[in-house]
Amino acid sequence: MSDLCFEDVTIGQDIPNVVKGPMSTAHIMRWSSAMENWHRIHYDWKFATGHDKLPDVMVNGSWKQHVLIQLLTDWAGERGWLLKIGFQFRGMNVPGDLLTAWGRVTAAEPRGAYGVVTLDIGLRNDKGVEGTPGTATVVLPRRGGPAVPYPFDPACLGPAA
Amino acid sequence: MPVNYITDEVKALIGARSGKVLAYHPVEASEVRRFFQAIMDPAPRYWDEAWAKSSRYGGLVAPPAFPPFAFRRAPTEPDPLDRMHTDPEFDGLPRGDRGLPPIPVPLPRLLNGGYEYEFYRYAMVGERIYRSSAYLDIYQRDGRSGPMVLIITEQKFTTDNDVPLITATTTTILR
Numbered sequence: 001m002s003d004l005c006f007e008d009v010t011i012g013q014d015i016p017n018v019v020k021g022p023m024s025t026a027h028i029m030r031w032s033s034a035m036e037n038w039h040r041i042h043y044d045w046k047f048a049t050g051h052d053k054l055p056d057v058m059v060n061g062s063w064k065q066h067v068l069i070q071l072l073t074d075w076a077g078e079r080g081w082l083l084k085i086g087f088q089f090r091g092m093n094v095p096g097d098l099l100t101a102w103g104r105v106t107a108a109e110p111r112g113a114y115g116v117v118t119l120d121i122g123l124r125n126d127k128g129v130e131g132t133p134g135t136a137t138v139v140l141p142r143r144g145g146p147a148v149p150y151p152f153d154p155a156c157l158g159p160a161a
Numbered sequence: 162m163p164v165n166y167i168t169d170e171v172k173a174l175i176g177a178r179s180g181k182v183l184a185y186h187p188v189e190a191s192e193v194r195r196f197f198q199a200i201m202d203p204a205p206r207y208w209d210e211a212w213a214k215s216s217r218y219g220g221l222v223a224p225p226a227f228p229p230f231a232f233r234r235a236p237t238e239p240d241p242l243d244r245m246h247t248d249p250e251f252d253g254l255p256r257g258d259r260g261l262p263p264i265p266v267p268l269p270r271l272l273n274g275g276y277e278y279e280f281y282r283y284a285m286v287g288e289r290i291y292r293s294s295a296y297l298d299i300y301q302r303d304g305r306s307g308p309m310v311l312i313i314t315e316q317k318f319t320t321d322n323d324v325p326l327i328t329a330t331t332t333t334i335l336r
Contacts, residue, residue: 020201027199030198030199031199031200033195033199034192034195034196034198034199035196035199035230036233036234037254038241038242038253038254039252039253039254039271040252040253041252044253047252051250051252051269051270052252052270053270060273061272061273061275062230062273063199063200065226065276066200066202066224066226067200069224069225069226069278070200070202070204073202073204073225074204078206078216078217081280082225082280083279083280084277084278084279084280085276085277085278085280086275086276086277086278086330087275087276088274088275088332089272089273089274089275132275134275147217150217150218150282151281151282151324151325152280152281152282153281154279154281
């Protein structure tokens with residue numbers, strides 16, 4: 001488990017990828033079933049390609065978001081806190097795709113007793129096509145500083161610089 | 162000239178708020194297991210009770226973005242799949258299922274445009290989850306593939322005593 005501190009982070013740094021797949025219709029079905037989502041574009045090929053004019057059944061956007069979240073919670077570890085994440089589903093993913101979640105630090109600033117790190121994030125398929133670009137904000141402890149509070153209240157960061 | 166789907170009736174829904182809706186049942190260990198197995202994230206905070214008890218969470222928790230998915234159909238609610246028998250166009254996804262009024266836009270295809278989340282705390286196994294929703298914006302874009310209507314919905318998820326869990330802002334695309 002990560003013991004990451006704010007002082008370990010540099011702007012431009014790539015964080016460790018999280019890789020899932022290759023995705024199959026069974027992976028899609030397992031997620032749809034777990035969340036009780038019966039949207040036919042995820043399991044009904046005839047409906048997906050005929051009615052919705054899609055190239056195949058779709059890997060759920062609702063599933064892909066959790067891969068991006070895991071990318072950041074794995075990196076931040078149990079001492080850090082994923083405060084914000086936002087992303088857009090711009091590209092579709094289909095069975096057969098191997099998906100790589102990636103992140104790169106774009107800003108890092110001390111705030112209050114903690115460090116606040118901003119990252120660009122995304123989810124690429126095995127052809128290198130980015131389909132889910134976004135950004136995230138992670139709060140990290142400073143070396144020798146207090147633990148990041150849990151539950152997390154954004155007010156603990158004080159005003160932005 | 163493309164059709165204008167943002168009618169006065171649609172505009173009137175911007176700012177509409179739901180009441181506070183309670184998820185049908187509290188967070189269950191088994192649904193958390195199915196959830197983290199489906200997202201393939203085996204972090205011990207979801208399943209290792211001894212580890213979780215001694216952690217900052219104080220017990221087993223659900224994945225960070227679990228609360229939006231915690232709202233299961235109650236036994237007394239109609240089965241949305243009944244429509245499969247009568248409407249071959251039905252895509253399996255009931256509209257307006259966030260406690261908000263449905264948006265009268267007759268576009269047949271729905272896509273998930275993206276999310277923004279702010280996290281405060283993870284839902285614990287056994288806790289109740291509440292949801293309050295609002296339509297922040299509804300607007301139209303006319304692209305090469307035809308008109309699209311984008312629905313921006315904010316959802317605040319809390320547990321008992323209004324303890325905040327997540328705020329989610331979702332973009333739904335009708336096209």
